[in-house]
Amino acid sequence: xxxxxxxxxxxxxxxxxxxxxxxxxxxxxxxxxxxxxxxxxxxxxxxxxxxxxxxxxxxxxxxxxxxxxxxxxxxxxxxxxxxxxxxxxxxxxxxxxxxxxxxxxxxxxxxxxxxxxxxxxxxxxxxxxxxxxxxxxxxxxxxxxxxxxxxxx
Amino acid sequence: xxxxxxxxxxxxxxxxxxxxxxxxxxxxxxxxxxxxxxxxxxxxxxxxxxxxxxxxxxxxxxxxxxxxxxxxxxxxxxxxxxxxxxxxxxxxxxxxxxxxxxxxxxxxxxxxxxxxxxxxxxxxxxxxxxxxxxxxxxxxxxxxxxxxxxxxxxxxxxxxxxxxxxxxxxxxxxxxxxxxxxxxxxxxxxxxxxxxxxxxxxxxxxxxxxxxxxxxxxxxxxxxxxxxxxxxxxxxxxxxxxxxxxxxxxxxxxxxxxxxxxxxxxxxxxxxxxxxx
Numbered sequence: 361x362x363x364x365x366x367x368x369x370x371x372x373x374x375x376x377x378x379x380x381x382x383x384x385x386x387x388x389x390x391x392x393x394x395x396x397x398x399x400x401x402x403x404x405x406x407x408x409x410x411x412x413x414x415x416x417x418x419x420x421x422x423x424x425x426x427x428x429x430x431x432x433x434x435x436x437x438x439x440x441x442x443x444x445x446x447x448x449x450x451x452x453x454x455x456x457x458x459x460x461x462x463x464x465x466x467x468x469x470x471x472x473x474x475x476x477x478x479x480x481x482x483x484x485x486x487x488x489x490x491x492x493x494x495x496x497x498x499x500x501x502x503x504x505x506x507x508x509x510x511x512x513x
Numbered sequence: 514x515x516x517x518x519x520x521x522x523x524x525x526x527x528x529x530x531x532x533x534x535x536x537x538x539x540x541x542x543x544x545x546x547x548x549x550x551x552x553x554x555x556x557x558x559x560x561x562x563x564x565x566x567x568x569x570x571x572x573x574x575x576x577x578x579x580x581x582x583x584x585x586x587x588x589x590x591x592x593x594x595x596x597x598x599x600x601x602x603x604x605x606x607x608x609x610x611x612x613x614x615x616x617x618x619x620x621x622x623x624x625x626x627x628x629x630x631x632x633x634x635x636x637x638x639x640x641x642x643x644x645x646x647x648x649x650x651x652x653x654x655x656x657x658x659x660x661x662x663x664x665x666x667x668x669x670x671x672x673x674x675x676x677x678x679x680x681x682x683x684x685x686x687x688x689x690x691x692x693x694x695x696x697x698x699x700x701x702x703x704x705x706x707x708x709x710x711x712x713x714x715x716x717x718x719x720x721x722x723x724x725x726x727x728x729x730x731x732x733x734x735x736x737x738x739x740x741x742x743x744x745x746x747x748x749x750x751x752x753x754x755x756x757x758x759x760x761x762x763x764x765x766x767x768x769x770x771x772x773x774x775x776x777x778x779x780x781x782x783x784x785x786x787x788x789x790x
Binding site for chain 1 (some may be wrong): 574577578707708710711712713714715716717718719720721723724726732757758775776777778780
């Protein structure tokens with residue numbers, strides 16, 4: 361194993377893992393960033409969504425070696441004090457129920473708004489369809505994305 | 514909390530000297546829908562009022578999105594007339610006996626048992642705080658009222674916070690039969706309160722089962738039989754043991770566990786197992 365250097369939430373982190381290890385497990389098991397969740401491991405649920413250079417990626421599908429050189433952002437690094445517009449909107453709309461999928465939801469919504477600050481309803485639904493919520497909080501997710509968009513736009 | 518000092522009545526336990534001052538009541542919330550007569554007394558929800566006026570409620574039941582971290586403290590806080598912004602909720606640790614049944618199922622957390630005991634706990638603590646204030650002012654407890662974490666004596670326009678009264682209140686006996694509110698007096702119960710865990714979920718700081726970390730821990734996965742009632746006939750772990758990071762392969766009654774230095778190594782080890790079912 362050759363040590364790799366990642367850039368995670370603005371900090372350089374050295375990890376000594378097999379290069380084919382998915383980024384998800386490096387974040388969770390080696391870097392202690394458990395906010396990123398494991399749901400399915402097969403690119404179906406979106407719970408593990410993180411940002412690579414601002415774009416949403418499923419960390420269960422990205423090998424750690426291919427994440428080298430990117431700016432990796434996890435839910436822990438989205439804002440310092442819960443002051444990202446998406447996090448504020450999530451609190452205002454009281455979105456989470458059990459909360460397990462919500463890191464993936466928030467990271468997906470934040471990436472959408474960075475790309476498209478005033479998304480159409482269909483655009484919100486298309487982007488957010490990438491993340492499943494077994495509690496069924498979809499109506500509040502949609503309302504929170506719209507609320508955040510009003511604040512950003 | 515340093516131990517249990519005295520059993521005042523079956524439903525309540527007053528807990529001993531507290532590091533931050535104040536007092537705590539342990540309440541028994543039965544784990545089944547019906548009577549709890551056959552279960553031994555074992556407090557499983559704890560309410561503490563410290564000398565800063567913070568109300569801390571330990572919830573032994575598991576939060577799974579149904580809202581017990583919010584709903585159970587609301588019940589206590591309403592009867593206590595606590596200031597909701599100064600109520601702090603703590604998930605009690607998993608323990609084989611200490612908190613009774615910790616599972617969450619069938620509406621048993623609120624409907625099945627907690628409703629009356631938690632109201633009684635809040636009401637008992639409130640009466641102790643009122644008694645402490647009345648003694649300090651040398652007035653009758655009936656002349657005092659409570660609101661938002663304070664005892665008030667309207668006749669003399671005096672008020673004391675629960676924090677100022679907590680040490681004295683803790684020295685008083687627990688009332689035998691505290692008066693419960695008429696439902697028309699509820700302020701929190703029946704109102705819409707945002708779930709207390711939301712800021713944790715939104716920041717990624719909430720701890721789910723898969724997020725628990727202990728020093729030097731290893732990670733395991735279990736390869737289960739592909740049919741109901743299946744069991745292991747034979748298995749060859751040599752390829753699994755070759756996977757970097759795999760530490761141990763263990764046969765269980767219901768499958769084979771691979772223990773490794775991280776989850777991915779455990780998964781790859783399980784893929785490499787050769788098992789005959």
